[in-house]
Amino acid sequence: MHNPQLNAHGELQHLLSLDGLPRDILTAILDTAEPFTEVAEREIKKLPILRGKSIFNLFFENSTRTRTTFEIAAKRLSADVINLNVATSSTNKGETLLDTVDNLCAMQADMFVVRHASSGAPYLIADHLHSTKRHHIHVINAGDGRHAHPTQGLLDMYTIRHYKKDFTQLVIAIVGDVLHSRVARSQIAALTTLGVPEVRVIGPKTLMPTDLEKLGVRVFHDMREGLRDVDVVMMLRLQNERMNGPLLPSGQEFFKVWGLTPEKLAVARPDAIVMHPGPMNRGVEIDSAVADGAQAVILPQVTFGIAVRMAVMSMLASS
Amino acid sequence: MPQLPDADTLFAALIEQMAPHITDDTALVGIHTGGAWLAERLHEALGIRHPLGTIDVSFYRDDYAAKGLHPQLRRSDIPFDMEGRSVILVDDVLFTGRTTRAALNELFDYGRPARIDLAVLVDRGERELPIAARFCAHTLAEPLCGKQNLQLEKAENGNLSLRLIDA
Numbered sequence: 001m002h003n004p005q006l007n008a009h010g011e012l013q014h015l016l017s018l019d020g021l022p023r024d025i026l027t028a029i030l031d032t033a034e035p036f037t038e039v040a041e042r043e044i045k046k047l048p049i050l051r052g053k054s055i056f057n058l059f060f061e062n063s064t065r066t067r068t069t070f071e072i073a074a075k076r077l078s079a080d081v082i083n084l085n086v087a088t089s090s091t092n093k094g095e096t097l098l099d100t101v102d103n104l105c106a107m108q109a110d111m112f113v114v115r116h117a118s119s120g121a122p123y124l125i126a127d128h129l130h131s132t133k134r135h136h137i138h139v140i141n142a143g144d145g146r147h148a149h150p151t152q153g154l155l156d157m158y159t160i161r162h163y164k165k166d167f168t169q170l171v172i173a174i175v176g177d178v179l180h181s182r183v184a185r186s187q188i189a190a191l192t193t194l195g196v197p198e199v200r201v202i203g204p205k206t207l208m209p210t211d212l213e214k215l216g217v218r219v220f221h222d223m224r225e226g227l228r229d230v231d232v233v234m235m236l237r238l239q240n241e242r243m244n245g246p247l248l249p250s251g252q253e254f255f256k257v258w259g260l261t262p263e264k265l266a267v268a269r270p271d272a273i274v275m276h277p278g279p280m281n282r283g284v285e286i287d288s289a290v291a292d293g294a295q296a297v298i299l300p301q302v303t304f305g306i307a308v309r310m311a312v313m314s315m316l317a318s319s
Numbered sequence: 320m321p322q323l324p325d326a327d328t329l330f331a332a333l334i335e336q337m338a339p340h341i342t343d344d345t346a347l348v349g350i351h352t353g354g355a356w357l358a359e360r361l362h363e364a365l366g367i368r369h370p371l372g373t374i375d376v377s378f379y380r381d382d383y384a385a386k387g388l389h390p391q392l393r394r395s396d397i398p399f400d401m402e403g404r405s406v407i408l409v410d411d412v413l414f415t416g417r418t419t420r421a422a423l424n425e426l427f428d429y430g431r432p433a434r435i436d437l438a439v440l441v442d443r444g445e446r447e448l449p450i451a452a453r454f455c456a457h458t459l460a461e462p463l464c465g466k467q468n469l470q471l472e473k474a475e476n477g478n479l480s481l482r483l484i485d486a
Contacts, residue, residue, distance in 0.1 A: 031391075031392070032392060034392070034394060035375060035378075035392045035393065035394040035395065037394075038394050038395055038396070042428055042429055043401075043428065043429055043430050044427075044428040044429075046428065047378040047379070048378070048379060048383075048424070049378055049383055314378075318383065318386075
C-alpha cells in the first residue's frame with residue numbers, strides 16, 4: 001500500500017500522522033532530536049542545516065504555542081520562516097487551499113507546516129504535491145481537525161523516553177476528552193507502535209469514541225481505578241467550547257470527577273510523571289497543585305518540542 | 320595497499336609534538352568518532368586541565384543536503400567556556416579539510432576562542448580547502464584511492480588501530 005509519508009527509499013517524505021509510521025522511523029526521529037536539545041544551551045542557538053530553505057507556516061486555525069515552536073525550530077535550523085496569517089489572506093477572498101499552495105510553491109516554498117480545522121487537509125496538500133511531481137516540497141501536519149497532531153505525539157514520546165527510558169515496561173494513562181482530541185489519537189498510535197504494554201484511556205463515556213478498545217487500549221470510566229500504579233499520566237485539554245454543549249456538566253463538576261488533583265495522582269506510582277499538551281485549564285482538567293508540582297513535566301515538554309520539530313524538519317529536508 | 324603505520328607509535332609521536340605547547344589555558348575538542356577517542360587519550364596523556372570537549376559536525380557539513388543525516392548522531396559537548404580559550408581540535412585523519420571546516424564553524428557557535436590548532440594522527444593529503452594541521456604524526460607519501468576511507472578503530476580492549484575501508 002502506498003504510504004504518502006514515505007518516499008521510494010522508505011525515508012520520511014511528509015509527516016502527516018503517527019498512525020502507520022513504522023517503529024524504526026519513530027525511533028529515528030527521537031534519536032535525531034536528542035542532539036538538538038543541546039543547541040538550546042549554546043551561545044549561538046543556530047545550525048546551518050536549512051540555510052536558504054523557505055518554510056511556510058500555514059495556520060488556518062489559531063495556535064500560539066505550536067506555531068511559535070515550529071517557528072523557533074525552523075529558525076534554529078537557519079531556515080527562512082514565513083508566517084501566513086490566513087485570517088487576512090486570500091482564502092478569505094475565496095481562494096482554494098490548493099491554489100494557495102500552488103502560489104506559495106511558485107514562491108519557491110520548500111516546506112509547509114499546516115494546521116487546519118478539517119481532518120485530512122495536510123493529506124490533500126501532500127497528494128497534490130505528489131501528483132504535480134513536486135517531490136522536493138515537504139508537508140508537516142501541525143494538527144488537522146480531530147485527526148492527528150503528530151509532532152505533539154512525538155514530543156510526548158520524547159518526554160516519556162527522557163524520564164522513563166524503556167517504553168516496554170510502562171503503564172500509561174491518557175485522561176480526558178479523547179473524543180475531540182487529535183493529540184490522543186497521535187499518542188495512542190505512537191505508544192502502541194513503540195511497544196508500551198498497557199495504554200489506558202480514562203474519561204467520561206460521552207467524551208469517548210466507541211470501539212476505542214480496537215486501538216489496543218484499556219478503557220476506564222473511573223479516575224482512581226484507571227490511575228492505579230501508572231508510570232505516566234497524559235492529561236488532555238478540555239476544550240472550552242465543549243463545556244457549554246450537551247456532552248458535559250459545568251467546568252467545576254468536570255473538575256470534581258475528572259480533574260487531576262494530588263489525591264487522585266496519589267494512586268499512581270510515586271515516580272509517575274504528569275504531562276499536558278497545553279494550553280492548560282487550571283481547575284478544570286488539572287489542579288494547580290499538580291500542574292506546578294514536582295511530578296509535572298509540562299514545561300520540559302515544550303522545550304523538547306522544539307528539538308523534536310527540528311529533528312522532523314531536518315529529516316524531511318534530507319530525504 | 321600501502322602499509323599502515325601503527326597507531327600507538329603515531330600516538331606517541333603526536334604527544335611529543337604537542338607537549339611543549341600545552342598550557343593551563345589549553346582545551347581539547349575531539350571530533351566524533353575517531354577524533355573523540357584520540358582526544359580522550361591525549362587529554363589524559365597531556366594532563367589537560369580543562370574537561371574534554373567532543374563535537375559531532377554532522378549538522379555543519381556542506382554535503383548535508385546530498386547525504387542527509389548520519390543515523391547515529393552524537394551530542395556535542397563543550398564543558399568549558401569557549402570565550403578566550405586556546406583550543407586544540409583533534410581528528411584521527413585529515414583529508415579534504417571539509418570536516419575541519421565544519422568543526423571550526425561549530426566551535427565558533429559556542430563563543431570566540433583565542434586560537435584553534437589542529438592535531439591529527441594521519442594526514443592523507445588531497446586537501447580541497449586551505450587547511451593545515453599544526454600537529455601531525457604521519458603524512459601519507461602517496462594518495463589513497465579516493466573511495467577508500469582511512470579511519471581509527473577502537474577494539475573492545477580499548478586499543479586503537481588504523482584501518483582502510485573500501486567505501
